[in-house]
Amino acid sequence: MKRPTIADIARRAGVSKGAVSYALNGQPGVSEATRKRIIAIAQEIGFNANSAARALSGARARAVGLTLCRPARILGIEPWFMGLISGFEAELGAQSYALTLQVVATPEQEVEVYRRWWGERRIDGVIVTDIRQDDVRIPVLQELQLPAVVIGGPGDTGSIAQIWSDDAGAITEAVRYLVALGHHRIARVSGVPGLLHTQVRTKAFDEICASLGLENTITVPADYTGEEGSRATRRLLIGGDRPSAIIYDNDVMAVAGLAVAQEMGLSVPGDLSIVAWDDSPLCSLVHPPLTALSRDISAYGAQAARELLNAIDGKRVGNVEAGRVHLTPRGSTAPPR
Numbered sequence: 001m002k003r004p005t006i007a008d009i010a011r012r013a014g015v016s017k018g019a020v021s022y023a024l025n026g027q028p029g030v031s032e033a034t035r036k037r038i039i040a041i042a043q044e045i046g047f048n049a050n051s052a053a054r055a056l057s058g059a060r061a062r063a064v065g066l067t068l069c070r071p072a073r074i075l076g077i078e079p080w081f082m083g084l085i086s087g088f089e090a091e092l093g094a095q096s097y098a099l100t101l102q103v104v105a106t107p108e109q110e111v112e113v114y115r116r117w118w119g120e121r122r123i124d125g126v127i128v129t130d131i132r133q134d135d136v137r138i139p140v141l142q143e144l145q146l147p148a149v150v151i152g153g154p155g156d157t158g159s160i161a162q163i164w165s166d167d168a169g170a171i172t173e174a175v176r177y178l179v180a181l182g183h184h185r186i187a188r189v190s191g192v193p194g195l196l197h198t199q200v201r202t203k204a205f206d207e208i209c210a211s212l213g214l215e216n217t218i219t220v221p222a223d224y225t226g227e228e229g230s231r232a233t234r235r236l237l238i239g240g241d242r243p244s245a246i247i248y249d250n251d252v253m254a255v256a257g258l259a260v261a262q263e264m265g266l267s268v269p270g271d272l273s274i275v276a277w278d279d280s281p282l283c284s285l286v287h288p289p290l291t292a293l294s295r296d297i298s299a300y301g302a303q304a305a306r307e308l309l310n311a312i313d314g315k316r317v318g319n320v321e322a323g324r325v326h327l328t329p330r331g332s333t334a335p336p337r
Contacts, residue, residue, distance in 0.1 A: 012041050046336050063098040064308060065123040067110045071129055072103045074225060077252055078295060079280030082179040084151075087301020088127065095309060097124075107132070109203050111140045114190040118146050125312045127304055131155050131162075131196045147311040154319065155196050161317040163304050167197050168204035170293045170325035172249070175208045177327055178245045183273060183334040187243035188219045189232040189253055201249065214292055214302070216241050222253055229253025233260040237272070245273040252284045258332070269334035279328060288331030295325045 006024075010017045015034065022029035023026055030038070039045075066088070068081070075081055088099055100123055104110050114137070117123045125147035128137060138157050141148045150280035153162040170233040171188075189204050192199045202219050220235060222228035223300055229248065237260065248254035254276030261272050268274055268288060276283050279292035303322050311317045 004045040009041050013038050033187045062123050063119050063123045065100045065126040067102050067113050080278050083297030086300040086306045087298040091302040091305035107136050118144050125308050147246050149304050149308040152197050167200045171201050171204045172208045173327050174247050183245040185243045186245045187236050188247045190219050190221050191224050191249040195219045224250050226252050227257035228254035229258050233257035240323050247275045249277050251276040251280050273333040274285050291330045292328050292335040294328045
């Protein structure tokens, strides 16, 4: 079949091709009733505007960009990102926006992707994750005047809005809960050390442990993968002063840690209590089910997408603390023997 064109729409609507262009690109020059009629005809005949022509006309791309500076293989096993993306899609799809995703190796490569996307008019804005101290992406986004929302923080992102959850409060709640059970040797397996939310959690963990008089607490860095979670857990469990409880920075590492403990003949929660983060379905599928720091990740992603769409529309967008984290006790935690 012949691909539908602007001329086809104009003929069916009884208007000029210029009027069709104005209507489809959201420009003045046609009445609202005519615009709606033209858009309805375009949808009916399956017309899709050429992206290059759209760029030249200054019309929106109706797409949002997301770059992830993580190994691509992690995306298949990391429930956090899948939940976040499902939230993005729920909100963006309702507004007829697409999500453009690219995996990169470094923050510098992310910057190049932003420049290319924005220069080619392929996106109208970006969602930024894994914020760092003195993040190289922030000044570039401000220079480009590219609408953006940062997930994570709070940190110094200048005029770019942020949305974050209370990581410090969550880690504090987890430690207090374990201490209330009777644990005094508590360890933590963290995510990537350079990420701001990891640093926030580490600082909060150190502060609450010190304030409660806990000694021999330790944070072992990892990278959110099961392999690194296993290595970090073995390192902790073969030491001379073995912890009686471990908090993990995501549920993938917590599940791996549970397997290591059982492999070493330790009872969970009798010999070792485990607390996971993010509370994906993984936490309920293992035995015992994992106590977890829970939040609605999909709703968190949907709110970030809403804030970005507001920024694209030129509305004022501010920093938002959202996605409250709460502790969900399950079978992996109990008083120590």
